[in-house]
Amino acid sequence: MTYYDIVIVGGGPAGLAAAISARKSGIESILILERDTELGGILNQCIHNGFGLHTFKEELTGPEYAYRYIEQVLDEKIEYKLETMVMDITEDRIVTAMNKQEGMVMYQAGAVILAMGCRERPRGALNIPGFRPAGIYSAGTAQRLVNMEGYMPGREVVILGSGDIGLIMARRMTLEGAKVKVVAELMPYSGGLKRNIVQCLDDFGIPLKLSHTVVNIEGKERVEAVTIAKVENGKPVPGTEIRYTCDTLLLSVGLIPENELSKSAGVELSPITSGPVVNESLETNVPGIFACGNVLHVHDLVDYVSEEAERAGASAASFVRGDIKESSGKVIDLVATEGARYTVPTTVDVDRMPDLLTVRFRVADVFKESYVSVYYDDERIMHNKKRIMAPGEMEQIILQKKKLAEYPDLKTITIRIEKD
Amino acid sequence: MEKVDITCIGCPMGCQVTVELEGKEVLSVSGNSCPIGDTYARKEVSNPERTVTSTVFVEDGEKVRVSVKTASNIPKAKINECMEAINKAVVKAPVAIGDVVIENVAGTGVNVIATRNVGAA
Ligand SMILES: Cc1cc2nc3c(=O)[nH]c(=O)nc-3n(C[C@H](O)[C@H](O)[C@H](O)COP(=O)(O)OP(=O)(O)OC[C@H]3O[C@@H](n4cnc5c(N)ncnc54)[C@H](O)[C@@H]3O)c2cc1C
Ligand code: SF4
Numbered sequence: 001m002t003y004y005d006i007v008i009v010g011g012g013p014a015g016l017a018a019a020i021s022a023r024k025s026g027i028e029s030i031l032i033l034e035r036d037t038e039l040g041g042i043l044n045q046c047i048h049n050g051f052g053l054h055t056f057k058e059e060l061t062g063p064e065y066a067y068r069y070i071e072q073v074l075d076e077k078i079e080y081k082l083e084t085m086v087m088d089i090t091e092d093r094i095v096t097a098m099n100k101q102e103g104m105v106m107y108q109a110g111a112v113i114l115a116m117g118c119r120e121r122p123r124g125a126l127n128i129p130g131f132r133p134a135g136i137y138s139a140g141t142a143q144r145l146v147n148m149e150g151y152m153p154g155r156e157v158v159i160l161g162s163g164d165i166g167l168i169m170a171r172r173m174t175l176e177g178a179k180v181k182v183v184a185e186l187m188p189y190s191g192g193l194k195r196n197i198v199q200c201l202d203d204f205g206i207p208l209k210l211s212h213t214v215v216n217i218e219g220k221e222r223v224e225a226v227t228i229a230k231v232e233n234g235k236p237v238p239g240t241e242i243r244y245t246c247d248t249l250l251l252s253v254g255l256i257p258e259n260e261l262s263k264s265a266g267v268e269l270s271p272i273t274s275g276p277v278v279n280e281s282l283e284t285n286v287p288g289i290f291a292c293g294n295v296l297h298v299h300d301l302v303d304y305v306s307e308e309a310e311r312a313g314a315s316a317a318s319f320v321r322g323d324i325k326e327s328s329g330k331v332i333d334l335v336a337t338e339g340a341r342y343t344v345p346t347t348v349d350v351d352r353m354p355d356l357l358t359v360r361f362r363v364a365d366v367f368k369e370s371y372v373s374v375y376y377d378d379e380r381i382m383h384n385k386k387r388i389m390a391p392g393e394m395e396q397i398i399l400q401k402k403k404l405a406e407y408p409d410l411k412t413i414t415i416r417i418e419k420d
Numbered sequence: 421m422e423k424v425d426i427t428c429i430g431c432p433m434g435c436q437v438t439v440e441l442e443g444k445e446v447l448s449v450s451g452n453s454c455p456i457g458d459t460y461a462r463k464e465v466s467n468p469e470r471t472v473t474s475t476v477f478v479e480d481g482e483k484v485r486v487s488v489k490t491a492s493n494i495p496k497a498k499i500n501e502c503m504e505a506i507n508k509a510v511v512k513a514p515v516a517i518g519d520v521v522i523e524n525v526a527g528t529g530v531n532v533i534a535t536r537n538v539g540a541a
Contacts, residue, residue: 047487047535048473061473063487063536067517147475150485175474175503195429199470202427203496368433387453388433 004079005029005320006313007095007109009086009261012041014293015115016069017306021313022113023076027320031107032073032080033097039073039080040066041117043302045144048168050195054303065302086116089265091286111288111316114262114276115309118255118294120165135223139165139252143172152176154248158226159183160214162190162197163392164300166252171200180204181244184212184228189366191254191392193300214249215241223249255298265289272342273297279331279345280353281315281324282308290316297344297360300394304360327351332410336361339370339417341391348413350404357399359415363389367417372397375414376407389417421447426464430456437461469493473535474506476521481513481538488521489535494528501526513540 005027008015011034019030038044043051046062053059056068073080084099093109120138137145137153143165145151155178159166162185170180183201188211190197201208209228215236216227226249230240257275259267267284268277275296276284283290292312293305318324327349334343343361367389374382374397382397389395397415404410422441427434437457440447446465449458463469471493475485494502502525509522515538522532 044536047475047489049471049489059471061487061489061535064517067536147487148483148485150475150477175472175499193429194427194432194434197434198427198429203470388431390432393432 001094001106001108003029003108003110004031005110006031006113006316007093007107007111008032008113008115009089009095010034010041010115010117010293010295011036011039011080011082012115012117012293013043013066013069013302013305014117014295014309014312015041015113016066016073017309018113018115018290018292018313018316019078019080020069020072020076021310022317023078025314025317027317029110030078032078033084033086033095034080034082035085037082039070039082042140045140045147046168047147048172051302054301055306062302069306086261089114089261089289091266093288109288110320111290112265113309113312113316114267114284114289114291114295115293115312116258116261116295118257118298120251121254121256133217133219133221133223135219135247136217136249136251139163139169139250142169142248142250146172146176152178153250154178154223154246156181156244156246157248157250158214158228158244158246159250159252160228161185161252161254162192162208162210163252163254164192164196166250167192167196167200169250169252170206171204174204174206178248180206181246182206182228182242183208184214185210186213186231187211189390191390193392209242216243217249223247255294257295257298259295262289262291262295267291270342270346273344275344277346280348280357281318282312282345283315283319288316288319290319297342300392304394307358308360325352330408332404333412334359335412335414337414337416339363339365339367340372340395340415343415348399348404350401353399353401353404355401357401358396359399360394360396361415362394363391363417366390371418371420373416373418375412375416376410377412383418424465426461428452428457428460430454430460439465441465468496470496470499472499472502472506472532474503476506476509476511476532476534478515478538479510479512480541481515482541483538486511486515486521486538487535488532490525490528491531491533494525494530498526498528502528502532506532513538 043062043066051065088096218225229236276291292309437451473489519534
């Protein structure tokens with residue numbers, strides 16, 4: 001069995017940034033395993049611009065953003081294997097992978113970094129009645145077909161779900177000559193960025209129907225028409241149905257972290273994010289197994305994925321070198337409640353945290369003119385007004401090591417969203 | 421007098437900004453919660469611009485398409501003409517990030533450039 005200091009599962013932006021950061025921390029023996037035919041992950045199919053504003057102060061397209069990292073991986077001569085699918089990871093960090101040339105291969109890893117990204121929620125989870133004709137695609141599959149293979153999935157399109165991928169595909173298919181008739185969104189607000197609503201829908205006169213869902217799909221062989229209706233209290237309202245003739249239905253109904261492998265390694269998952277539960281070093285409950293990127297929690301901006309992955313890479317490097325800081329064993333729990341849905345990480349070891357630790361979280365609803373409040377046990381120590389917070393965008397607070405040291409008996413830090 | 425409603429994209433508030441126009445002259449901007457909305461709305465009514473991204477067919481490449489973008493924003497009204505040029509274009513592999521695929525697309529003075537590398541087959 002070959003030994004590597006760090007084995008990284010997934011060669012998307014998270015895996016690439018983690019590898020580069022581990023190398024910069026002095027680790028020579030690194031291996032990236034990627035099942036696709038190229039590095040870059042899902043960014044290869046995201047050909048629109050808007051990536052990297054935070055990191056590079058310019059607007060890049062997905063492939064350009066990915067290439068900035070691929071270039072560094074090549075320059076640093078970090079080893080990677082393509083078309084290599086990781087099949088299993090054990091608790092003692094044996095990674096089993098498969099590819100055409102070598103068949104089944106096993107690696108013993110000093111540390112493992114999980115960077116498998118996320119996948120789209122399938123239609124099955126949606127409960128749409130009717131036959132299952134051809135012409136129903138997830139928005140991500142359609143994105144891959146159009147942008148990578150140059151194949152148009154249809155000519156007349158209805159889109160269910162107004163997440164960013166759905167919005168981006170509404171524009172993309174319109175530019176390629178399709179007629180996008182409507183975007184229906186179950187929630188009373190869109191999960192997508194305002195910029196995408198304006199530039200992908202309004203620019204082309206595509207209507208967005210909030211609080212609407214698909215109630216019927218017609219067509220035996222191929223989709224022929226889709227009916228949507230208004231939803232109140234979780235139920236379609238009779239008499240509000242609108243029927244659209246179309247040959248294609250795109251579903252953009254959310255992403256879930258890809259964690260089959262994590263489970264087999266005994267990694268504990270959060271029921272809210274569907275990603276691993278991690279500490280301040282982005283280490284899971286299994287020592288030496290770290291996680292970053294969309295496999296940890298679904299991110300809105302790839303810039304944050306890269307930033308988080310750099311931390312995971314540096315933490316894994318410390319683990320391998322055995323120079324993790326001494327700890328007195330004092331661990332503070334991070335809790336999200338009353339409008340805040342989850343935090344990443346969920347625990348903080350004050351001795352091991354950096355001077356400034358970014359904690360990311362998401363809110364459960366749209367909040368206007370509200371406060372992000374942070375409590376150290378029962379004492380409110382932060383109360384920041386935000387003009388708006390929405391479930392589609394990640395929020396963050398920054399914890400200061402110096403400040404935490406002033407609270408030696410602190411057990412729990414709670415994040416709440418408060419009206420006043 | 422003409423009234424134009426614009427959704428500001430400056431932040432998730434998405435203020436509905438109303439611009440009152442007399443010909444080309446802006447008489448008033450209202451509905452914005454901050455100065456970003458004012459600037460954005462004035463630009464949108466006078467000279468709206470967008471970046472266009474798409475793909476172009478590749479000849480003799482290891483991939484069939486290469487992703488492309490306009491090197492900077494172009495007038496919104498030129499998007500369709502730009503897409504027509506992109507759909508007609510063919511490039512020969514190899515192509516590298518930043519290579520000019522179409523010069524001066526739709527007379528905008530802006531080039532369409534490649535956003536990824538495609539090696540020869
Ligand atoms: C369909 C889709 C479209 C998206 N569009 C946008 C967008 O338009 N704008 C935006 O900001 N964000 C978008 N995102 C979010 C975007 O994915 C993230 O910002 C970013 O790409 C996450 O990086 P990552 O490295 O965590 O995951 P990914 O980019 O998904 O990379 C994960 C990599 O791991 C590999 N992998 C997974 N399992 C295995 C295995 N068992 N063995 C080997 N390799 C494996 C995958 O092949 C993939 O290359 C999109 C996501 C999806 C799913
Ligand atoms: S006007 Fe200001 S507050 Fe309103 S959407 Fe634009 S940037 Fe946000």
